[in-house]
Amino acid sequence: DSGVTQTPKHLITATGQRVTLRCSPRSGDLSVYWYQQSLDQGLQFLIQYYNGEERAKGNILERFSAQQFPDLHSELNLSSLELGDSALYFCASSPQIPDGPYNEQFFGPGTRLTVL
Amino acid sequence: GQNIDQPTEMTATEGAIVQINCTYQTSGFNGLFWYQQHAGEAPTFLSYNVLDGLEEKGRFSSFLSRSKGYSYLLLKELQMKDSASYLCAALNQAGTALIFGKGTTLSVSS
Secondary structure: OOOOEEEOOEEEEOOOOOEEEEEEOOOOOOEEEEEEEEOOOEEEEEEEEEOOEEEEEOOOOOOEEEEEOOOOOEEEEEOOOOHHHOEEEEEEEEOOOOOOOOOOOEEOOOEEEEEO | OOEEEOOOEEEEEOOOOEEEEEEEEOOOOOOEEEEEEOOOOOOEEEEEEOOOEEEEEOOEEEEEEOOOOEEEEEEOOOOHHHOEEEEEEEEOOOOOOEEEOOOEEEEEEO
């Protein structure tokens, strides 16, 4: 158990809908990262937040957005869902500021999203 | 551009040694990570190299050559539970993102 929690564990929805995935980082970790893992693409970095501020963006679609709240939990919002958005979505957290010397990320158990 | 290459699949037998190679090309570099991932589960950290050389941790070792953009993960005394996907990931210069390879699926048989 990494100490990172994600809810829900599974989510099934229809095309065109909007969903929210939630992540609570390990106690004390200020950085939160979101990743998408699909069968053909592997793990893709989406976005990072540090202490409430967006820090870096990866391959995140404009239909997706995220935020980190004052209590450091984060939410990933996916809208206008398409079949291709079906994937495992992982959240990770790390203890250090992003330009620290060692930035191990601890991954949550993931949310499996199925879009029908 | 950013590119991480590793073999798609490997097979080995219990008790054997296996080496999983990874080559990387990234714009800026701040270290190389190896993660293990069992199907449907979260990746778990195995090793981190930022300097050239070999890091040994029990049955697992990881090697890095920055000049060659090359790393490998060495697994000794293989056990059935080592059957998993092994992910090579490069941390970018800013430390803001892990760039993952697609993973190497290792199957260990008896």
